[in-house]
Amino acid sequence: MKDDAPLVYTTDGGRITPAKEIVARPKGDGIVRLSRQTSGRKGKGVCVITGLDLEDVALQQLAAELKKKCGCGGTVIEGSIEIQGDKRDFLKSYLEGKGYRVKLAGG
Template structure:
């Protein structure tokens, strides 16, 4: 037999693991906003990193930022990605929430 965990049983259906936490690097208390275009076919996104909050709070913050900026985005690997170049608006929104923010990169 293999070492893979059981994921489905005909008696119980889909079996989910109790471990649903997301491992992320700890932030240093400074939120960094960086503009990236690499690997995105020239489309720019703002990547916001350095949060010291749990995953559900991160999802709520991302939803609020997307709504306030009027654009799309996602949460990937503990970072928030917001479509477009909205670094100045994001910086002011995050500073209003009490975060210490720096613009990183070009």
């Protein structure tokens, strides 16, 4: 076969995507930070919990527990937990009761 012949068909690409790389989250300093954010949410506020050094499964379980205790929705995004509404005071006391060092961050 000629080296300068154009490629007509290949099976190298296609709909099959390669496996996602597991990105290691940076280790925190042992302090859990609670902040309130409204940007990009049409004025609706959420409490963002960052700095938890937990695996993904444990993070999902903690998020489910917090959502149940607060009686509201939430999600886990990129190693942080988002809880709908402004429930920072309750979350701070609850996480401190579980043994975490908690700081209120931001506005």
